[in-house]
Amino acid sequence: MAIFASDGRPLPQPTPTTQPFFDAAKKRKLRLQRCPRDGFFYYPRSRCPKCLGDDWTWQDTNGLGEIYSYTVDRIAHDPAFRAFAPFAVALVELDCGPRMTARIADCEVSDLRVGLPVEAHYEDVDDITLVSFRPRTA
Amino acid sequence: MSKNIRDKVAIVGVGACKFGENWDMSREDMIVEAAYEAYADAGIEDPQKQIEAVFCGAVYPNGGTGEVAEALKLFDRPISKLSNYCETGTDTFRYGVMCVAAGMYDTVLVVGFDKPKDRGVSGPSVSFDRVRGLPATPAGWFSLCAARYFQTFDAGREDLAKIAVKNHHNGTLAPKSMLKREITVDDVLNARIISWPFGLYDCAAQSDGAAAAVITRADLGRSFRDDPINVKAITIAVGANPQSDPNFDFLSWKPTQVAAKDAYRQAGITEPFRELDVCQVHDCFTLTEMLTYEDLGLCKKGEAKDFVASGVFELSGELPVNTDGGLKTFGHPTGATGVRMIYENTLQLRGQAGERQVKNAKLALSHNIGGAPQACGIAIIGHP
Known part of the structure; x- marks a missing residue:
């Protein structure tokens, strides 16, 4: 069952595994799991995707990265996203290693490019905070 | 193995x-x-x-x-x-x-x-993935590869457009295809964008x-008949969702590379481009066909655009691909597509493909991928 925001968008529902990610996002921090052998990984999961170890810890990252690849959704199949279209969905390669798929905020579609430096961006929607990225301001 | x-x-x-x-x-x-x-x-x-x-x-x-x-x-x-x-x-x-x-x-x-x-939508249901809250459609999943591929191999929308033009032409010659309309590179480039860089004509016709x-x-x-066609190889490979695979570089379809290696071994093929006579590949989007040329080993990584430009994959070329128009114009009724490829390759191998007949076709490959994409199936059939 999806939970919907007051603006109609479906919202992620934190699980025990993902709750720390959302708790950190509320405090404007990009916090990811880090394996002592293989480093940071994303998305949140119970074991490291490389060594399958479960001795990872949650650690804050600097929230910086660059666009690895991207596409632009101009249609927004879900009516709740139409107000955002056209919007960019990008693979962001973080300085700390893993890639995150996320929306790019505060960026003209024509300014998108592979290699664009971006920083984590936080949007409070009802009771949850969503993480997207935007072009670096500093 | x-x-x-x-x-x-x-x-x-x-x-x-x-x-x-x-x-x-x-x-x-x-x-x-x-x-x-x-x-x-x-x-x-x-x-x-x-x-x-x-x-x-x-x-x-x-x-x-x-x-x-x-x-x-x-x-x-x-x-x-x-x-x-x-x-x-x-x-x-x-x-x-x-x-x-x-x-x-x-x-x-x-x-x-x-x-x-009959379902009222033109693709699988929009799905939402875990913590991202992002709408995802097949066009979105596949188009995410494009910007990176373009940047890495100096390719662009016009390279993809040539694939759509080819498959539209081939579809006009297949009596049972869905779309029968010639298009030009300009038509492809000027069509409305679905998910950048895919415009309308970069996307297959769901049917x-x-x-x-x-x-x-x-x-x-x-x-049963004088001209049976033998199965030479049949295999599948399934991998991780590219979104959750930390090693996926979005420049190639890993399951295709794995399945192709296995299929060629079964069929005893060492030089696929030279040995195969005709191929049907999974062209859900033009970029999918482009990457598939490389991942099937028909050319090296990054060479696909030059091969496309040279016309080798056209009906008159050295290795015609998607002779019936492919998913692009023959249509893509999901469960039927792989069997439709067997249908077309069998007609080609028997010399019954009419105006789209490839000369002296003896060995044919069909290639299907599925998911985001996670799965690949390959069949190679040929004269006994």
């Missing part, structure tokens, strides 16, 4: 209904049309006695086996339904081939079908349809 299945199973009958928006046909109507064409093609007059088991592939229906049994009035025998993303058709064919090779049955029917147009094949033991092939 798979064991060799080469030359153990023969294709003796193929059939397909017309692909398209088949508002006037039920699933059962399409299944009957495809299966009875395959029966006639195989010279089967009494399917009740001659078809020992049925393997059907479909993605959208919840049921499947009962409707196939009732449509074909084939009761009291094994009927199974398979689903494996968009490579369902190839995997369904694979199950049939393995059962015959194992000696379980002499002759079986493989039928792939789907009727997505309704069914396709069927009758297969039997290779040593029985000639009891």
Whole structure:
């Protein structure tokens, strides 16, 4: 069952595994799991995707990265996203290693490019905070 | 590693209904049309006695086996339904081939079908992935590869457009294809954008349809017809969702590379570009076909755009690809697609492909991928 925001968008529902990610996002921090052998990984999961170890810890990252690849959704199949279209969905390669798929905020579609430096961006929607990225301001 | 299945199973009958928006046909109507064409093609007059088991592939229906049994009035025998993303058709064919090779049955029917147009949406349901809260469609998943590929290999939308133009041309020559319209590179570049860099003509035509094949033991092939076609290789590979695979570089389809290696080993192929005569590949989007040329080893990574520009994959070229228009214009009824590729390759190998006939075709490959994409199925068939 999806939970919907007051603006109609479906919202992620934190699980025990993902709750720390959302708790950190509320405090404007990009916090990811880090394996002592293989480093940071994303998305949140119970074991490291490389060594399958479960001795990872949650650690804050600097929230910086660059666009690895991207596409632009101009249609927004879900009516709740139409107000955002056209919007960019990008693979962001973080300085700390893993890639995150996320929306790019505060960026003209024509300014998108592979290699664009971006920083984590936080949007409070009802009771949850969503993480997207935007072009670096500093 | 798979064991060799080469030359153990023969294709003796193929059939397909017309692909398209088949508002006037039920699933059962399409299944009957495809299966009875395959029966006639195989010279089967009494399917009740001659078809020992049925393997059907479909993605959208919840049921499947009962409707196939009732449509074909084939009761009291094994009927199974398979689903494996968009490579369902190839995997369904694979199950049939393995059962015959194992000696379980002499002759079986493989039928792939789907009727997505009745669902009111033009693709699989929009899904939402875990913590991202992002809408995801197939066009979105596949287009995410494009910007990176363009940047890495100095390619662009105009390179993809040539693939759409080719497949539109080929589709005009296939009587049962959905779209029959020539287009130009400018048409492709000026069409409305669906998910950048994919415009309307970069996307396959989802359609309704069914396709069927009758297969039997290779040593029985000639009891059905004089020109049986043998299965040379059949395999699948499944990998992680690219979004959750930390090592996926979005520049190639890993399952295709793995399945191709296995299929070539089974078929004894060492130089695929030189040895294969015709290919049907999964062109859900133009970029998918572009990357597939490379991942099948038809050219090196990054060379696909030059091969496309040289025309080698066109009907008149050295290795024609998607001779019937592919998913792009023949249509993409998910479960039917892999079986439709077997249908087209069989016609090509028999010299029955009409205006789109490839000269002296002896060895043909079909390639299906599915998921985001996670799965790949490959079949290689050829003269005994």
